[in-house]
Amino acid sequence: MAPAPSPLTARASITVRVQPGDFDTAAEIDALSAGRTDIGAVVTFSGLCREEKGQLAALELEHYPGMAEAEIRRICETAVARFDLQGATAIHRFGRIAPGDRIVLVIVASTHRQAAFDGASFIMDYLKTAAPFWKKEHLKDGTARGWVSAKDTDDTARDRWS
Numbered sequence: 001m002a003p004a005p006s007p008l009t010a011r012a013s014i015t016v017r018v019q020p021g022d023f024d025t026a027a028e029i030d031a032l033s034a035g036r037t038d039i040g041a042v043v044t045f046s047g048l049c050r051e052e053k054g055q056l057a058a059l060e061l062e063h064y065p066g067m068a069e070a071e072i073r074r075i076c077e078t079a080v081a082r083f084d085l086q087g088a089t090a091i092h093r094f095g096r097i098a099p100g101d102r103i104v105l106v107i108v109a110s111t112h113r114q115a116a117f118d119g120a121s122f123i124m125d126y127l128k129t130a131a132p133f134w135k136k137e138h139l140k141d142g143t144a145r146g147w148v149s150a151k152d153t154d155d156t157a158r159d160r161w162s
Helices: 025-033 067-083 113-130 152-159
Strands: 013-019 041-048 056-063 087-093 095-097 102-110 133-139 144-147
Touching (some): 013 025, 025 041, 025 087, 025 102, 041 113, 056 087, 067 087, 067 102, 102 113, 113 152
Antiparallel strands (some): 087 102
16 A cells, blocks of 8 residues: 655646556646646656667567556655656556557646656656566567666666656
């Protein structure tokens, strides 16, 4: 069970989903910002599956159910408190994802644009390094590269927030 929200995060809207299917970015923006006159900026980030120079047939994403959602929520709550955000949405897909398909969506709403940009970057940097997801690359020639290792550049991006 997640801890009770702090007074700062209690007024913010936080949505976290881990799902196999695609998402509708415009509908998610509307859901986060509808009827909110305290929002002055909305920043979105959509992560897509790359083709890896034409070699990739699909990316297989696995996660630790329950733990992934809890960790993403914790990341979003931290961002809301740190950047005084009005809301955050984080959706991450799992299963087999084809090149060009969406993998992840982060939406952040705030009173001012810089907080929204910073909040979205913060969430993505921590999502890449702290959320329990595993990736396997399936190549067009029918082979699999195996599980993809974490990148040092992701750790470096996260560490800038320390």
